[in-house]
Amino acid sequence: MALDRRTFLNRSAATGAGVALAGAAAAPAEAHGKEKPVPAPKTYSFSVLGTTDLHGHVFNWDYFTNAEYTDTAQNDVGLAKISTLVNQVRKEKGCHRTLLIDAGDIIQGTQLSYYYARVDPITGTDGKRGPKHPMALAMNHMGYDAAALGNHEFNYGIPTLRKFQQQINFPLLGANALDAKTLKPAFPPYTVKRIKVPHGPDIKVGILGLTNPGIAIWDKSNVQGQMTFPGLVDQAKIFVPKLRSLGCDVVILTDHSGLDGGTSYGDALPYPENASSDVAAQVPGIDAILVGHTHKEVPSRTVTNTETGRTVVLSEPYMWGMRLSVFDFALELKKGRWEVTSVTADVLNANSAAEDPEVVKLVKAEHDAVVAYVNQVIGTSKVAMSSTESTYKDTPIIDLVNRVQTDTVKAGLAGTAYASLPVLSEASCFSRTGAIPAGDVTLRDVAGLYIYENTLDARLLTGAQVRDYLEFTAAYYVQTPADAVIDVAKLTNANSRWDYTYDMVSGVSYEIDIAQPEGSRIKNLTYGGAALDDSAQFVLAVNNYRANGGSNYPHVAAATSVWSSSDEIRNTIIAWVKANGTIDPTAFASVDWKLTRDGTPVF
Template identity: 70%
Template sequence: MAFDRRTFLGTTAATGAAVALAGATSTPAAAQQQEVKGRAPRTYAFTVMGTTDLHGNVFNWDYFTDKEFDDKAHNDVGLAKISTLVNQVRAEKGRRNTLLIDAGDTIQGTQLSYYYAKVDPITARRGPVHPMAQAMNAIGYDAAALGNHEFNYGIPVLRKFEEQCDFPLLGANALDAKTLRPAFPPYSMHRLRTPCGRDVKVAVLGLTNPGIAIWDKANVQGKMTFPGLEEQAAKYVPKLRSMGADVVIVSAHSGSSGTSSYGDQLPHIENAAGLVAEQVPGIDAILVGHAHTEIPEYRVKNRATG
């Protein structure tokens, strides 16, 4: 799909660990060769694959019933199943023409993830590598946004998980409470080498949920603060464009409804992805999560660009 300054919002099913596939072409400035007389400009296409709300599911396995999830009652879950889909897409499109990103909530949600946080914690001296890190590394993720549930087991567990991942955990609006500087990388830059000219630079901006300040207050109070998604996107998107990003993709652990479950306890909206698309120009696509609703496609008119 050719980006035309409208924004695509995609999320996966409530059970998580489903894969959202979005074919994408870079913007004309990025993808098109200088036009030769008598010839049409050449374009380059690449594919973005997104997952969200994996919630500790490495396999399609229900630990409560000790059996595989019933496909009739649940969506298939698990990184093992995602790996199959990802391999299929990469085989079809070419490994160098794809990016795989995640929109958060990876290390909480199953007995497996609890075990490696509390029983045999990854933070222990000579502790194990988290199964989610192992699986996501093996699949070859390029970047992942922080979800609110990443903070459930405390910052030390999250930091150790971050250390074990071969890809960056992004959070442009997760700030150090004292310095107000980013506590995690805000974005990552990816260079795609094209067969028709110069490289295409794709920026992935990660945004997490302001509700962390309430839901995990015991773990983050005085250590981190979480401003609004719109505010931080407005700060970073122009910066990414000035750094030469041809395409800007946002991975946001936030729904698109514009509502908050916590009422007016915070000045920042919980499900703000739609507002980001509406208010911040320069974004080509947004992968959303958190709300556990399925949105195959949602286009938003940006106020500034139309």
């Protein structure tokens, strides 16, 4: 088994072999009782390994299916497999020639991470000390050097994030995560690592961390008045020169911000969501960027800095620990200082590795506790339901989510001035593999319908605004002529819109004519059997991501909030199933919307 870094350093110190990352250079050889001068090397190389968007994945396990993770591309997931890849690279290149970093979104995403935030929280309960986070256990063992803050780090609130920060042995970096009162970084903006070169000067590597400005929108309830998030370019222009002034020979950024592309929150913020390429092009002095946030695999991309003409190498490994980015740096010693002569990047596939038995051993008890938790039976269902067709058909499984949200908002509005208003609800197909079986229903079955930690809000909209909302969501479909053959695999995700950006609205009835251009697709929009009154008022049940501007839906972010809850929608659905005991689609399922072409139903 490959040595981890601490074992390597300890053995090096004990035997005098090797060169430790922070230790002294090996003693020069002696001949005839006299030391022979050893010239300083003229070149040197080292590697930076990177992960991103781990989202609580330690094992190659799917807690929603209660089986090993699998997909059509034969991907594997989890830090246990990444750890094996890291050990292999360290063995090949030398522990003293590698650094390991992450680009954020660590502590949210699986039932494993949820359990240690909400069920047995790391912050503790009733005055008792909480457990150690499974991601902290795994990442500390692997010897991470630094990680950037991701936007999902804030989903469970700042206290949970701060406790995780205390539990890890490496810094969480966020140069653009500022204290709202002092406007100073609320987390370390950077860290500097020294790589010892035998008989030569140290290589000083500056690692700068940047996160996503969208946190101010997506987790507004958790950060408002406490933290603010300026743009990546602005903060990089402050701290990259700072790192160079500290004598850093190499500057690498770890950014929780996509390479480029659109901004999901439109003009709600003056800072772009996906800005890594902008940073590379506009901020001199950067050698490489580890990219995160967009869940894409980009082994290597180069961007030319407009001021210096130098190229910056960027790499984004695939999400959930499916890939490991490897940046290889070559340096040359010039006038006593190291200069980068080349940077290359590529990714390694986790499906080629076995799970590291040390990581498995470290986190097994936590994993077993979560498996038992998610497999508890909480109700029964009269029929089986699936989300397989939910992106193009009105299905009972989405109707269930909308029914729970509608009931919850109606109960919340009781006794208020808004109690008499009709309540509509939006829901998305977050997973095309979501399923409720006939018979016993477990917690994991229900949790699989809502994989995000969203909470519920209720916004006041007019009929005209509801129509605009539906036109916006209808742009999810590819425009398809009436005489064209329908291929459901190519029908959705127009304009690079992911499934979670597509909303199905209950409480009204409507058709989406996919033969029409965007903005003119909603037909036969009715409420209560009559044409929708544009001046009428409605309450729309929305998740907090939408309510705060996520996906840039019209009107919602600016609309009046008439009710909200701090409980996750997932928990609300679980509680509804427990309270009702039986899931009977005949009580809530109906076909409220359908796809048409020139008035003819598609399905």
